Amino acid sequence: MSTATTHDTHHAEHQSGLLRWVFTTNHKDIGTLYLLFSLLMFFVGGAMAMVIRAELFQPGMQVVDPMFFNQMTTMHALIMIFGAVMPAFVGLANWLIPMMIGAPDMALPRMNNWSFWILPFAFAMLLSTLLMAGGAPAGGWTMYPPLVLQTGDAFPFLIFSVHLMGISSIMGAINVVVTIVNMRAPGMTLMKMPLFVWTWLITAYLLIAVMPVLAGAVTMLLTDKFFDTSFFNAAGGGDPVMFQHIFWFFGHPEVYILILPAFGIVSQIIPTFARKPLFGYSSMVYATASIAFLSFIVWAHHMFTVGMPLTGELFFMYATMLIAVPTGVKVFNWVSTMWRGSMTFETPMLFALGFVVMFTIGGFSGLMLAIAPVDFQYHDTYFVVAHFHYVLVTGAIFAIMAAAYYWLPKWTGHMYNETLGKWHFWLSTLFVNVLFFPQHFLGLAGMPRRIPDYSVQFAEFNMISSLGGFAYGLTQLLFVYIVFQTIRGGAKATDQVWEGAKGLEWTLPSPPPYHSFETAPQIK
Amino acid sequence: MSATHGGYYVPHGSHWPILGSIGLTTLLVGFASLLNGASGATMLMGIGVLITLVMLFGWFGTVINESLKGMYNDQVDRSFRWGMSWFIFSEVMFFAAFFGALFYARIYSVPWLAGEDVSTNQHLWPNFDADSAAWPTNGPAALGGEFSVLDPWKIPALNTLLLLSSGVTITLAHWALKKGNRGALVGWMVATVALGLTFLGFQVYEYIEAYGEHHNLTLGSGIYGSTFFMLTGFHGFHVTLGAIMLAVITIRCAKGHFSHDNHFAFEAVAWYWHFVDVVWLGLFIFVYLV
Ligand code: HEM
Ligand SMILES: [Cu+2]
Numbered sequence: 001m002s003t004a005t006t007h008d009t010h011h012a013e014h015q016s017g018l019l020r021w022v023f024t025t026n027h028k029d030i031g032t033l034y035l036l037f038s039l040l041m042f043f044v045g046g047a048m049a050m051v052i053r054a055e056l057f058q059p060g061m062q063v064v065d066p067m068f069f070n071q072m073t074t075m076h077a078l079i080m081i082f083g084a085v086m087p088a089f090v091g092l093a094n095w096l097i098p099m100m101i102g103a104p105d106m107a108l109p110r111m112n113n114w115s116f117w118i119l120p121f122a123f124a125m126l127l128s129t130l131l132m133a134g135g136a137p138a139g140g141w142t143m144y145p146p147l148v149l150q151t152g153d154a155f156p157f158l159i160f161s162v163h164l165m166g167i168s169s170i171m172g173a174i175n176v177v178v179t180i181v182n183m184r185a186p187g188m189t190l191m192k193m194p195l196f197v198w199t200w201l202i203t204a205y206l207l208i209a210v211m212p213v214l215a216g217a218v219t220m221l222l223t224d225k226f227f228d229t230s231f232f233n234a235a236g237g238g239d240p241v242m243f244q245h246i247f248w249f250f251g252h253p254e255v256y257i258l259i260l261p262a263f264g265i266v267s268q269i270i271p272t273f274a275r276k277p278l279f280g281y282s283s284m285v286y287a288t289a290s291i292a293f294l295s296f297i298v299w300a301h302h303m304f305t306v307g308m309p310l311t312g313e314l315f316f317m318y319a320t321m322l323i324a325v326p327t328g329v330k331v332f333n334w335v336s337t338m339w340r341g342s343m344t345f346e347t348p349m350l351f352a353l354g355f356v357v358m359f360t361i362g363g364f365s366g367l368m369l370a371i372a373p374v375d376f377q378y379h380d381t382y383f384v385v386a387h388f389h390y391v392l393v394t395g396a397i398f399a400i401m402a403a404a405y406y407w408l409p410k411w412t413g414h415m416y417n418e419t420l421g422k423w424h425f426w427l428s429t430l431f432v433n434v435l436f437f438p439q440h441f442l443g444l445a446g447m448p449r450r451i452p453d454y455s456v457q458f459a460e461f462n463m464i465s466s467l468g469g470f471a472y473g474l475t476q477l478l479f480v481y482i483v484f485q486t487i488r489g490g491a492k493a494t495d496q497v498w499e500g501a502k503g504l505e506w507t508l509p510s511p512p513p514y515h516s517f518e519t520a521p522q523i524k
Numbered sequence: 525m526s527a528t529h530g531g532y533y534v535p536h537g538s539h540w541p542i543l544g545s546i547g548l549t550t551l552l553v554g555f556a557s558l559l560n561g562a563s564g565a566t567m568l569m570g571i572g573v574l575i576t577l578v579m580l581f582g583w584f585g586t587v588i589n590e591s592l593k594g595m596y597n598d599q600v601d602r603s604f605r606w607g608m609s610w611f612i613f614s615e616v617m618f619f620a621a622f623f624g625a626l627f628y629a630r631i632y633s634v635p636w637l638a639g640e641d642v643s644t645n646q647h648l649w650p651n652f653d654a655d656s657a658a659w660p661t662n663g664p665a666a667l668g669g670e671f672s673v674l675d676p677w678k679i680p681a682l683n684t685l686l687l688l689s690s691g692v693t694i695t696l697a698h699w700a701l702k703k704g705n706r707g708a709l710v711g712w713m714v715a716t717v718a719l720g721l722t723f724l725g726f727q728v729y730e731y732i733e734a735y736g737e738h739h740n741l742t743l744g745s746g747i748y749g750s751t752f753f754m755l756t757g758f759h760g761f762h763v764t765l766g767a768i769m770l771a772v773i774t775i776r777c778a779k780g781h782f783s784h785d786n787h788f789a790f791e792a793v794a795w796y797w798h799f800v801d802v803v804w805l806g807l808f809i810f811v812y813l814v
Contacts, residue, residue: 085683105534107603112584114541121549156556164548170614178606182599183532216621223754226559230667230742231625235649237747239633246621297717416589446536515534 004296017367025109026514027094028411033116034091035404041083041123042397046473048076053435053469056453060245063230069452077141081258082165083123088400089261090115090172093200096413097176099512100194102185102521103229107178115172122164129154140450142247143218145232145240149225156227166211173207176200185504187523191282196287199264202292206253207231209296214250218443241306242468248299256295258392259359260288262399263330266352268503269406270334273349274341275500280333287333294323299445304375313372322368324363334488336479346498347421351402354429362390365440366478380450383443389436391453394429401428404483408495413511414490420482434468469502540583549574560660584772589781591789608792612799615762619803622758626751626810630659630804634747637664662746671741671749676812680729683723684808687763690719691801694770694794696778702784706777712775713759716797727760755811759803766800769793 021033036412043386051072055063094112098105106112134152139144151158167272180193180201193201221243223229230236232243232268269279278284300308300316308316334356343349365387369375376386396512401424409415443449447458454462468503493510505512551572558565578781590596596604638657639645645652652664660673674680697712730754734741773793776782782790 020537022542023539025535025538054639068602102531106711108607109534110538110541112539113606115543116546118548119543121545125549153560157553157560157664160552160556163554167548174607174610174614178603181606184600208610208614209617213621213624214616216618216625220622220750220754223750224741228668228742229748229750229754230663230744231629231750233663233667234633234637234749235655235665235746236662236667237634237637237661238629239636240623242628242633245628246624251626307642378603 010259021390025105025113025115027098027106027109027112027516028512028514030106030112030116031091031094034087034094034119036085037116037119038091040086041079041087041482042476043480044127045076045084046476048072048079049469050141050473051077051115051432053466055145056454057455057466058463059454059459063451064452066274066452067138070140070450071136074137074140075126077131078126080392081124081141081254082162083119083222085258085396085400086169087116089200089203089258090169090176092196092261092265092400092407093172093176096177096407096505097197097200098183099508099516100197100503101180101188102437102504102517102523103179103183104515106175106515107183108165108175110405111171112175114177115168118168120163122161122168123413125157125164126161129157132157137317137344142244143221143241143249144247145221145224148221153423155225156222159218162218163215166215169207169211169467171230172210174205176204180204184490185517185523191285192266192523194286195278195281195288196261199288201266202288203257203260206292206295208258208283210250210253210257212247214254215244220246224242237349241303244303244306245300249296249499251302252299253292253295253388255388257271257392258290258396262359263474264357264395265399265403265406266334266355269348269352269402270337270356271502272406272498272500273346273352274338274343276337277425277502278333278339279336279339280329281308283329287329287340289325290326293318294326299324301370301372301375304372305379315372317372321367324367331356331363345407347416347418347425348402348406350422350425351405353400354425358390358429358432360393362392362395365390378443380448381443381446382449385449386439386443389425389439394432395481397436398428401425401479404479406498407505408483408486409493410478410505410508410510410512412487412490413493413509414486415493416486416490418480420478420485424475424478424482427478428472431468431472433474438462438465438468527713531597533597533600534591538583538586540579540586544579544584545577547572547577547579551576555794556789588776588781588789593797601786604788604792608795612795615799616803619755619806622755623806624753626755627668627735629751631746634654634659634661634663650738651764660748661747666746668742668745668749669740671745672739673741673748674730674734674739674812675753678732680808680812681725683726684804686719686723686726687801690716690723691718691798694797696796698790701777701782701787704784706780708776710778713777717767718772719771719796720763720770724760724763725768727756727763752811753805759800759807761801762803766793769796 021029024030024033026293048136051064052069079129094106097103132153133373134154137148137151139148139151180197184193199468206317220229224232232240233240234240267284291330298320301320302313304313304316304436345353367384369378369384369387389468405416405421442458442461442465445458447454495509496506497510498506504523506523508516545582549572551569553566554565554570558569604802607709616798618724619813627810634657636642637645637656638652638654640654647662656664662671693712697709700706700708733739741752743749770793773790776789
């Protein structure tokens with residue numbers, strides 16, 4: 001592989017001060033913006049989670065009124081999904097994809113700026129609803145009618161902020177696809193692409209396919225409320241359940257949008273610290289593609305209890321279980337990569353390992369939920385909450401943390417504080433399990449989700465869970481400290497950073513030049 | 525400010541996107557406030573539209589200038605092509621949601637409401653039977669009152685012809701462009717725009733007719749009115765956008781912006797126009813005919 005020519009004159013060219021960040025078309029600047037925005041939203045959404053856990057600390061109504069509690073659950077989910085996890089992945093894509101495929105930048109740099117700069121506006125709009133008459137949306141992030149139609153003044157703001165987020169995601173996804181298909185350096189064939197690039201390519205297709213469907217669904221909500229239509233109104237021949245079908249046609253691919261890039265990250269990190277090439281590269285690619293395909297035909301596993309015809313229940317049950325096969329292939333490959341590797345356990349590896357173990361727990365609880373007759377019992381209980389927090393927090397978020405530690409030295413040119421990083425990992429892992437594991441038991445015992453009060457037999461587990469929650473939340477402040485400490489200074493990072501790291505991004509200096517590859521490298 | 529990197533044009537900073545965000549947000553906050561009945565909302569919306577238009581003119585203007593200066597190599601051209609294709613795909617999926625709603629209502633929810641396979645109907649709408657549930661329907665509560673549908677073989681069939689012909693004329697324009705025959709190119713483009721505008725005129729006429737006393741078909745006419753107007757309405761909106769884009773391209777054709785081997789903008793708009801055309805065929809079949 002050839003090394004890139006650095007081109008320092010450009011540093012003089014870009015604007016300085018705040019406006020640089022507003023007008024920038026540079027993939028690294030935009031990546032940084034996305035990541036910092038995501039971090040901010042992680043704490044805004046996290047603060048809401050703290051309110052939820054504070055209320056659930058004890059039975060009875062203690063801290064907030066029920067209406068506000070519902071606003072918190074709704075806003076927490078919307079912010080974490082659309083504001084924290086998705087932008088974090090897009091930020092990583094921005095930083096890494098051009099560097100990994102040997103491109104000078106993203107393919108459509110102006111649009112790249114727009115994809116990011118829509119987000120602060122969309123979330124300002126969404127958050128402003130907290131101050132409106134009737135409060136913020138409180139009908140759940142799934143926005144089921146007829147309940148969501150009772151939202152106060154916040155309602156149209158909710159719909160339009162979802163539209164804006166959708167526009168941002170679609171533009172971001174188109175940019176990723178175009179960059180990957182059109183900007184690869186000579187010799188970077190599809191089957192030589194790093195897995196992070198592959199998983200993002202497939203994620204981007206999912207985004208382009210389902211974000212417009214979500215836009216359609218919320219548009220129908222809007223017209224049902226304000227323009228007399230009856231899409232979800234049985235009196236006019238519509239059906240509220242129809243909303244659920246359309247929503248989950250978006251929603252299930254969406255949960256894979258939230259996890260496929262995480263698969264990619266973990267597939268980059270484990271080989272580095274096992275000092276072995278990834279086991280079963282091509283099967284990883286095919287598994288990702290099959291997961292993406294299957295994700296389109298399983299949506300109604302979220303709706304087992306709405307009264308579907310039996311054939312529907314069966315079809316969606318078996319199709320859902322089928323996803324466990326390619327997912328199993330992935331977990332198998334990660335484990336096989338480590339088999340007889342010479343492993344070391346730096347912080348990124350710890351988070352990646354935590355991911356493999358705990359994401360798998362979430363996968364198994366998913367399988368339990370996929371059993372339709374059993375789901376009649378678990379549906380809308382804390383068991384579901386435990387399931388999706390294992391896949392999303394110890395899955396997606398852990399992978400994002402792993403990525404941050406793994407590439408931070410590349411991005412900033414400084415090593416982070418390894419001791420603090422390890423503390424962050426171990427405290428997070430301990431507390432996240434204290435937080436979410438008991439929720440399995442609560443759910444199995446019948447505690448419903450999205451309810452601010454509960455009967456006394458659930459008290460102990462809820463208290464444990466809340467304590468874990470507060471501690472997990474506090475621990476994340478450590479992460480912020482580590483990140484900003486690393487940005488400000490620290491031991492100089494080498495170009496390769498990690499002894500076992502392979503791939504084009506590690507051939508660039510740390511930090512890399514403003515435009516990654518001015519001349520395309522040759523890949524052999 | 526601009527620089528070329530290994531031949532691939534990477535612009536250096538742009539103020540259009542942020543202006544776009546401000547414009548869109550103003551527009552949507554205005555619209556939301558209007559829906560909530562706040563005063564001054566229309567004004568806000570207007571300002572939003574204005575800012576968005578300025579952004580569109582400015583952004584596309586910049587791109588056109590760069591293109592004319594020859595700053596885009598083949599690779600950039602390919603990026604635009606891929607980008608446009610996937611944008612159109614996202615639009616297809618947007619329409620898919622509404623077609624999905626139409627099919628779901630016709631195949632499942634309406635028959636179920638009328639008691640097919642499930643018994644809830646006996647408790648909720650005992651008078652809503654298979655006959656009254658026959659499509660087109662405005663549901664068990666007959667929302668919006670009695671209505672009648674439009675004859676597909678009048679305006680809709682004519683509109684189908686118009687749009688299909690416009691697909692032909694734009695192809696003829698493309699051929700003329702490839703041959704370098706500017707006169708014919710502009711002629712066919714004008715014809716395409718004219719066909720598009722005529723389509724829109726008829727569509728407006730049809731809406732007026734639908735809302736009239738005779739048909740009494742409105743957005744509020746239950747699930748039929750909802751799906752009918754939302755599908756044809758969003759389609760009409762896309763035709764409007766397409767016609768505006770066609771008009772801009774026609775002017776650019778007349779100015780000689782395109783050469784036989786360099787005319788991505790023309791093709792992008794042509795793709796878009798064909799997409800609008802195909803959606804219409806789906807509408808004509810599933811909304812009007814069956
Ligand atoms: C082996 C793979 C998986 C299976 C079989 C599975 C299965 C399920 C099922 C059946 C439900 C519905 C439970 C109910 O509401 O009664 C569910 C809910 C959920 N799953 Fe999964 N899942 C899997 C992986 C994932 C992944 C990877 C994510 C995200 C990263 C995810 C996120 C969610 C979320 C967010 C919900 C709850 C949505 C809501 O109602 O608010 N799942 N899962
Ligand atoms: Cu699902």
